[in-house]
Every structure is written in C-alpha cells, then in structure tokens.
Amino acid sequence: MALLFLAPALIFLVVWIVYPTGWTIVRSFFDRGGDEFIAFDNYKEIFTTDTLQTAIKNNVIWVAVVPALVTAIGLVFAVLTERIAWSTAFKTAVFMPMAISLFAAGVIWRIMDEKDPSRGTINAAIKVVDDTFGSGGVLTAGQASSPQLTGSVEQGFVLRNPVSAGETASLGLTAIPPDEVPADARQAVEPRAVEGEITGVVWRDFKPGGGRPGVVEPEELGIAGATIELRDPGGGVSQTATSGAGGAFVFRDVGPGEFRVAVGPQTFQEPFTGVSWLGPKLITPAVMIAYIWVWAGFAMVIIAAGLSSISREVLEAARTDGATEWQVFRRVTVPMLAPVLSVVFITMIINVLKVFDIILSVAPQSSQDDANVIALAMWRTSFGGVNDFGLGSAIAVFLFLLVIPVLALNIRRFKREEA
Template sequence: MFLSVWMVYPTVRTVLRSLYSDKGDRFVWLSNYKRLFTSDTLFTAIKNNALWVLIIPAAVTAVGLVFAVLVERVRWAVAFKVAVFMPLAISLFAVGVIWRIMYQQDPDRGAINAALAGARGFVSHDGVLSRARPSSDALEGSTKRGFTLKQPVRAGGVAVLGLTAIRTPEIPEDAADAVRPEPLQGGIAGVVWRDFKAGGGTPGRVERGELGIPGATVELRNADGKKVDSTETKPDGTFAFDKVADGQYRVSVGSGTFAEPFRGVNWLGDRLITPAIMFAYIWVTAGFAMVIIGAGLASIPRDVLEAARTDGASEWQTFRRVTVPLLAPVLTVVFVTQIIGVLKIFDLVLAIAPGSSTDDAATLAYVMWQRSFSGQNLFGLGAAISTFLLVLFIPFLIINVKRFRAEARG
C-alpha cells in the first residue's frame, strides 16, 4: 500500500508526465525526449554520465582491490581501514565542501595547488619578474620572448640591460648594488639590473643605489640568431662570457627569467571540473570497495593460496591467477553497485561545481533537479530525464528480479 502511493504511483505518473508539456497542460508526445537529446547542456550531462560509468566503477574497484590486498599485509590494518572508510559516513555535501577547499585555485589556499607549486619549486626555479619592462628603448622584446639588446655587441664590449617595473619584493634577497662591469679582453661582460631608484635617475645608466638582478639567465646569440652560450647573473647583476669568437652578438635576458609564477591549476574550471569531482568521488567510495573486497579476500581459503605458492607460483601469479578469479563475484558486486551509484550522482556535482562550471559538470540527476526544481520548473523535461534514468536502470532491475526468482525456485 505504502509503496504504491510513494513509489509505484509516482513512477507511473512520471513516465506519463514526461509526455506532457512543462506546465502539464498539453500532450506533447516525445518532444521532451527530443529536447533531452538535442540541447547542449543535456547532451553534456549524458556524455558526463557515460564518462562516469566508464571510468568510476573500474577505478573504484581497482583502487579497492589494491588497498584490500596491501592492507592485508600490515598489522595496523584497522587504522588504515578506518581512515579510508571514514569519508563514506560523511555526507556527500560535506565532502563537496571539503574538496572545494582542497581545489581552490590560489596555491596559497588550495592544498592541491600548494602541493603542485611545491613540487614545481623543486623542478624549476620560477622567475618572478613577470611584469618587467625594458628601462629604455635600447632593449626590445617581451617577457614571453625575453628582452634583447638592439645594438649588437662584439668581444671586448659591455652589455647593459636595464629593466624596470620590478616590485621590490620580487628582487631576490641576495641582490647587491649593481655595478657596471669593466670590459673583458676577448669576452663580453655586462649587467642586468633594476634601472630604477627612488627620486629618479637616468634610464640606461647604472647608478648608485640601483640593485643588480641575480639569477637572471643571459643568452648570447650569434649573427644567425643561434644561441651560442648562456650564463646566470651574480648578486650585483653582472655576468661575463669569457671567450667569445669574432663577430657580432646579440645579448638577451632569457624568457625563463620572466616566467609567470605558478597561479594554480583551475580544477573547478570548465575543463577539469568533471575529473575533479570524479576524484573526490573515488576518495569517498574507495573505502566501500576496500571493505567489501577485503571481506571476499578473507574468505579465500589460505590453503588454496599456499598450494599455489608451493607449486612455485610467484606472488604476482598467485594474485593474478588465483586471488582475482576467486574474487570475481565480489568484484562484480562492487562494480555493479558503483554503476548504480554513479548513474544517480548528484550531491557532489552540486556541492563542488561552482556556478560557472555547473553546465560542464552536469550529470543526468543534476540536470533533472536543475530543470525542474531550481526555479526553472521544467517538469515535462524533468520527467523525461527521470524516465531516461529509469530506463538505464532497467537492465539491473531485471537482473535482480531474475536472480531472486532463480533463488526462490532453487
């Protein structure tokens, strides 16, 4: 009785409703379904749902299997299991908030981008002079290409590369007062410095109180534009190419010096939003898969594994040929459960995707809510989306019913 009021009746109603217009006053046949497959956002939702189904069940099952196998080998398994299992008890909404904090774009706020920035710091030294300009028209170029001295230089010449529009905090701490270097016999000397001091000064001249720029990359190119040498500046901004063959050279400050600082990956932007939500979802469900698979693992008789090992199977072979096949039913359960869960994914999309990228993150369950209940009141379309979802569930529904009929008979 109860079930028929709240479930059977509404289900039938929804299917019928999907054939009516949004206001419910007109019978429109299948045009809601036509909208479902032709509108851009809805199409994205279908595509996203397909991605979810293709990626997540496999990923979650794999992660769960790896965790279950690994955790079997340590004594503190319970602690690990609790840590991984915990997210399952938290509401998906709170999980969304948690990951939105993690995903914030500014590396000073979002932990993931902070970690990436840290990792980048190990690999390459970031230039910070991202807004630098030449101090005079002796230089040409841009921060993207680097700044090159217009006037070619020969051996014995001195290259002065003045830059400006550099904020004081951007200058490395070891910077010393800039010095105009002495010419070098058979080589090229020069200086890269901040051609600016309080109260003015003459552009293009190294003056007292102006700071050298340490650590800038200086490149030397021959007349053909080929890079022949490069060096880094000292604390006072000076540099030197000791031995230079005859000919004219162009001296430039390499673009690497002006590299944009790491501004953080835009996880919640339109391109990465779905993978970002998926990752959070794996974080939640890995514990579920681990526990179910772990229980399956525990029920494998020890002597079967022992026998395989005694027969000379390596650990990997035992895993591949004995453990996994014996686990197949459990893995299937996890896999199917995940498909069912993923088809309905809603909370995480709503909680993680910021307004600007909801259209790109949308899933069927999400657009169903959005079109019908977030003020748009498109009930005909919403009913069509729901019915479409139900259709996707029908194969699993039939499998379930068949399984229980078989059980009831046997």
C-alpha cells in the first residue's frame, strides 16, 4: 500500500530528476554532436576558455559578497522593524520585490541602470546632486573669435590686454555648438565703463551672413552662466563672476593695478552624462545590487521570525547589567540568532550558485560576457546558439558538484537540529 501511494512521486522523481541527471553526466564525456567519446576534454575546456574562466571568477565574487550582504541587510531590517511604529508598511515595502520574478526584477533594474540620466533613475538622481553643486559647465566647446583672446577650453580663454578698474573687457567666443545656446539667450550688449569696477561681456561672436570678429553686433547672443575670472599679474584668481542672460558680468571693488580677464575653464566642463552601470566594468556590481534588492525581504522575514522567538528577559537582563544597545545586539541578539542566520546564509549560497535569469535580463548583450556566471554559461553554451551540448553538460555537472557540499552542509544542519 505504501509503494502504491509512493509510485507516482517515484515515477516523477526518476523521469524529471534521476534520468536527466544521469544522462547529463554521460553526455558530458562526448563531443558537440554526441557521437565521439572525448573523456574529460569538455571539463578541461571549462578551465581554459576565457569566457568560462570569467564565469567561474564572477561566481566566486557572487558567493563571497552576496550571501553575506543579504544576511546582514536582512538582520538590520529585522531589528529595525521592532523599533519603528510603521513596521508593517516597512516589511511590505522590503518584501514586495519577492512577489515578482527575478526576470521581471531584472527588467526593472535594466531601466533604472540606463546611462542616459533622462531615462535611468539612478543616473537621474546622481545628476540632481551634480547639478545642485554646479560641477557642469554651460558649454562643452569653444574657440577665441579674435586674436584678442588666447587659450583653450582646458585652460580657459584669457584677454591679451590687461585692464584696470573703470575699463571694460569683451570676450568673444566662436565654434560653440548651436544646441548649447539657450533658447532664451538675449542680445549681447557692449559693456559700459563704471568707475571702480571692471565690466564686460562674453558672447557668441557669430552673426549669420558674416560680421566683424571681436565686436558685439546685432543678432549676436550673450552667453549666460559662464564663469569669468579676474586674474592678478601673478596668475592668481582674485575674483570670479558669473555672466548674466545677455553675457554681461561685473567685478566690483577692484583695487589698483592691472588685471587680466578670462573665461574660466569651469565654463567648458562637460555636464554629467551618466555612469555606465551596464558597461563591462560595473555590470556585475549592478546585477548584484538588483539581486540583493530582491532577496533582502526574504532574509528580513526569516530573521524577524527568529528574532520574535528570542526571550525578551535575556535582552532586558543584558540591559540591566549595563550593556549598551550595540553590545546587546552584538553579544546577545546575533549569537542567539546564529541558527537562523546560518539558514539564510546557506540558502543564499545555493541560490547564488544557480543565479541566472536576473543576469540575462539586466546585462545587455554587449556586456553579458563580463557578467557571465556558471549557470548562464551553461545555458548559453547549450541553447544560446552555440549548441555544444557536450560542453554544456560538463558545465552543468561542474555546477552540480559545486552545489553538493553546500547541500550536504544544509542536510547535516537539519539533522543536528532534529537531534
């Protein structure tokens, strides 16, 4: 009677687990087409191919970083949920990513990691901070429009003739990209001399149909937001000013002596164009962040369940003995949560060894080789167009062998807890 009830499960176990596992092991010793026995050649190729070596290296990084971070973040979140009044809303927000598939989460982070700040959420946030501190210039290119100026965009453009208080300075630039001229730019106006001040104008010295270089003419627009420097004879900057809508600027309370007026190089600093999160150098950390975002909720719920079972009398006794909150957390809470933390940590190691779909959805085709891991390498080798089922089977067996020690550790822990 027992065998009768177990038979359906045994059949499915043999068909879906035992047979595929055994055949995969056998297939790993044959060539691409499965006709020629090549012994361990496929396994040798795993450790000699650059792409597969990258996959192994990335898996090592994943195992070393992600399980520990997920466990640590889950522990911090679980402790926080006991200290805040809106713990239910907090748990819901943190656990919500678990409600969607890893592939869908990868699609979300693929959009968030876009390099263009107008599309990628992360780079848009960075750009807000960058714009707040004003690190970007108003122009990216420019040249002196006349021999009156000398210099470059890297060093700034300096007026050749020195000026003194009560004089004016005209700084004409050309070769400015048309799309960098603001739509609300005003007509540049020749500066008026003011006693005790140095006034001037910086403008786009270009007039449709031609014009005179170094002379402000109708239809020539001022450059707003340019950084203008007043340099002393030694080359030091004594004052700075920012040009207005019509390109006008002024230096007040100018002392005696001669100075040189310059368009500072800050004017030509390129604006923030975005961090290449999906590029070859940062793709692996970007995918890790997405993965941690998903699994932090799982760790928080498991650890919070363990935290709720801790005797509050033990914690209060530690506080009564004079322990600080940090000492209670480090020397009482964490040791008592060790079994739960080990469950989360070992579970995450197993999951990380099998990570696959989130990398496929986050990493673009151009950087998948750099984000490659063993499971993804197995899929790409077998079904991604290469169709080398011999090598793909060998990679699958290699991954299986890596998981076995962790599974054995997990089973041993379960048996110890039951005893």
